[in-house]
Amino acid sequence: MIREINGEELDQLISKGKVLVDFYSKVCGPCKMLSFVLKDVAKNVDDIEIVTLDFDQNKEAVNKYGVVGYPTLILFNDGKEVDRLKGLQQKPIIQRMIEG
Template identity: 35%
Template sequence: MPLVYATADDFKDKIAKGRVVVDFYADWCAPCRMIGPVLEQIARENEDILVVKVNVDENQSLAVEYGIRGIPALLVFNDAKQVASRAGFMPKDALVDWIKSA
């Protein structure tokens, strides 16, 4: 699956079904730029995982709602229910294991 982008208007729809990883990021954030290609690979290689990116500069209300204090922040949702969260970069294999075990 390709990456998808969400805004405050369509966020709830994007996380409604299945396993969804949400990447709260900013264009100016170096660790965010590092994890971006890793998340793209995960999205392409795992049909059962949807990766949704949320720009915190453009969607501050979502960042506040989900308590985002540092970026990149990754949240895992199962059918709209948040089941895990973490901040910072992770290597791809560790990230996939974390997502699937959430």
């Protein structure tokens, strides 16, 4: 299951384990399409948490992690950024990113 978080929750959440964060905007067409792709990806992965973060409502987190556009996917492992994808992505690319 994919859940929406805010910037305050983000720092705590990414500190342990693998977390894929989708920085998105509610007015972004590609972001809406990516949400369907992520739901499909989430069905096939167990060892990672996938969350979304509203770009427009969490400017502090957006700035802190250097996100300049949406959608942006950032993969964190134990608090460290290990990979980043910008724009609409297809399922196989996101799965490869997660499997690392």
